[in-house]
Amino acid sequence: MSDSPAARLQVLFEGRRLTPTQRRIAHCMVRAADEVPFLSSVELAELAGVSQPSVTRFAVALGFDGYPALRRHLRETVPPATGTTESEPNEYQQAVAGEMENLRRLAEVLADPAPVERAAALLAASRPLPVLGLRAAASQAFGFSYFAAKVHPDVRLLDEGGTMLEDRIDAAVRAGASALLCFALPRHPREVVDALAHARARGLSVVTVADSAFAPVAAHTDLLLPAAVGTGLAFDTACGPMLLGRVLLEAMCDHLPDAQARLEEFDGKAAARGLFVD
Template sequence: MGAETGTGGAVPGAGLPDAGAGDADPPGAGAPDSPAARLQALFEGHRLTPTQRRIAHSMVRRASDVPFLSSVELAELAGVSQPSVTRFAVALGFDGYPALRKHLREVAPAEQTAGSASYNEYQQAVEAEIENLRHLAELLADPRPVQRAGRLLAASRPLPVLGLRAAASQAYGFAYFAAKVHPDVRLLNEGGTMIQDRIDAAVRAGASALLCFALPRHPREVVDTLAYAREAGLSVVTVADSAFAPVAKVSDLLLPAAVGTGLAFDTACAPMLLGRVLLEAMCDDLPDAQGRLEEFDARAAARALFVD
């Protein structure tokens, strides 16, 4: 495994972030009947250790399969010991893991995909991403968190967009398209000692919000940068792989989109799509967005910028 792989080295954060003073519900509130949403509700209100949060994160990612996993299988999935799974179940108020699994089968029955056992590892990775997209669709059944995020991003002039290491490409993609409709987008995709200076400059220029893409493994620098941004007065909107990610505690509004972990390097189809959804929500709150797009198309045609 490379330095940017999977969640093996990532320690998920301490639960759902503070949604702030707005009227938006926590992510997932619009899909209360989904297995993942039920699992998140089960974990809320419990003080979990880093190892237990890691188990919770793994269960949310594989919500449809969890009711059929043994404690040993869940331990292997989360990369922890079997006794850790037992202690996790007790921490949630159950007599042990069998009682927890019985509860999960009663309240969040899994739907196993017929023929999935015959898939090769590449097909399984694709199927896992399809499941991540289905989960994202369930979360978007309540559009209010995304709409609130769109308002925050549209109102920020300038708009800093942060993404380091594995998340740098997500931030770049968002900033590339956002610059076509937003008057001042500032990409922060390289870490180092100057990143706080660039946040200070954005605040002096009038920024009110920052968008962050945070994917595993989560760099400590991202957590520190988001804490600094909040101290500077910015509202932090974060797209992360889980509501239990380490960045949750330093985000004002966290929007989860799971990554795929079936290959040597994580896949991030759901976070990318959620970024495009955020762009759409932001455009809805930029009255001149359509005019800017038409102006760009006219200039591109005049320059013969594209061959199609």
């Protein structure tokens, strides 16, 4: 790895669970790596476009007593620029590289397909199949449900919270559901944790795709499949959880004997209706 100021700062931030405001500060520091060790908290706040207390909270989130301690650390550990002409990856390239590393780790985990295959068997057997995902995870739940509905006879998307969420879980149980799939991504809504606790209390087996095996939903999950999210930008990127959802769906097809017939039927109807231009 490069020993440049920007690279040293990037290492300091990697793996930290930072708020969007704190990530904004981190990105600003990486862009101005040469001058950051000499900025006051007020100057850094102005440079990042945040409040001075936000800079202080950011330093504490990194494990320092306050911003002065963080600045001392930077002066001691971040080397001055060497004048090298080698170009450093910018923050966008670093975010892509971080996701590539997440996918590499996911590939290593999938070397043992047994957990995915167990989860697929549970979900394929559930009629109906409720799929839960709120806030940041809503798009993951929607994407999975869209494709799963092409091979599974009854998929029920639960992507809205509120007082009716438990009612909809109850309705799925009354209709014969035996399992629930949840996508859980940070920041984890309390409502998801409560919904999973309710689902298990009603007898459902819960399968969860989450960013970590230590996510808050783990205590209310029968089978958790982890896939890390990217934290290199102000908002998380979820290539890993999305891909893991597709892998899970692929495995489900092996437990749905009429999956291929359903796909062919859909393709025939789509062609007749002219749904797609390609």
